[in-house]
Amino acid sequence: MAIELFSNGKHRCIMFNDLVTDxxxxxxxxxxxxxxxxxxxxxxxxxxxITYNALTLAMQKYLPKKNLAFLLASHQDPDIIxxxxxxxxxxxxxxxxxxLWSRFVPHFCNLNRADGRIIGIPDEGMPIPMMGSTLYxxxxxxxxxxxxxxxxxxxxxxxxxxxxxxxxxDAKSITTPITTKAEFYDQLHTMSGFHKRYMVSNKVCxxxxxxxxxxxxxxxxxxxxxxxxxxxxxxxLDWIENLQCGIDLFTQEHYRFRPLSVR
Ligand SMILES: [Fe+2]
Ligand SMILES: [Fe+2]
Numbered sequence: 001m002a003i004e005l006f007s008n009g010k011h012r013c014i015m016f017n018d019l020v021t022d023x024x025x026x027x028x029x030x031x032x033x034x035x036x037x038x039x040x041x042x043x044x045x046x047x048x049x050i051t052y053n054a055l056t057l058a059m060q061k062y063l064p065k066k067n068l069a070f071l072l073a074s075h076q077d078p079d080i081i082x083x084x085x086x087x088x089x090x091x092x093x094x095x096x097x098x099x100l101w102s103r104f105v106p107h108f109c110n111l112n113r114a115d116g117r118i119i120g121i122p123d124e125g126m127p128i129p130m131m132g133s134t135l136y137x138x139x140x141x142x143x144x145x146x147x148x149x150x151x152x153x154x155x156x157x158x159x160x161x162x163x164x165x166x167x168x169x170d171a172k173s174i175t176t177p178i179t180t181k182a183e184f185y186d187q188l189h190t191m192s193g194f195h196k197r198y199m200v201s202n203k204v205c206x207x208x209x210x211x212x213x214x215x216x217x218x219x220x221x222x223x224x225x226x227x228x229x230x231x232x233x234x235x236x237l238d239w240i241e242n243l244q245c246g247i248d249l250f251t252q253e254h255y256r257f258r259p260l261s262v263r
Pocket of ligand 2: 079
């Protein structure tokens, strides 16, 4: 099912939440996002080979494939950009990804196809102009990848937050946003383990929260699980600001060589 997150007639933000099919039970649920602005398209975190065919079909209801101008990748993981070669082969799009990864992601591709089409985003981020709108690459380094960006749509005021705010849930449960404090805390068990292990440290979470609190955000929409609005965004920021995670929780015990015991 496609979920329309925003539309004003000329600018639409569409979320695809159930394209990781049952035949790939091992794969984590992931959301892909299509922004269509004045007939020009951008895909955010378009995922890997598991969803490529389904996403191509789903997308064409909203945009002719030839009008896909941008692939925007929050980071370099296979669930983000694993199908890069297919997108470069079948469209004229350009990929925007952290400059830390722009010389690594061509390993996913035929090098001739990638030539001149992969744009490295500098650490401080950058605007990405679309027809009639501007997207912004927003720094989110170490949340979780070393070079990591989120994408803010200046028209809809949606922050596509990558793995920040992710929850590990079934695709069927993603229909409406989490809006209230009560619902946020009811859903927290689907988020906490993921953030504790994948986010690098409390220090970078706090930097990110300070930045986001200064922004005008209507929705916080992660790459996995349910999206948030209103009071739930405030609750998420308060929670992640105080979360001990990643290297905060690691000790020498996590770095022990454990040879096989002799029988
Ligand atoms: Fe990731
Ligand atoms: Fe992810």
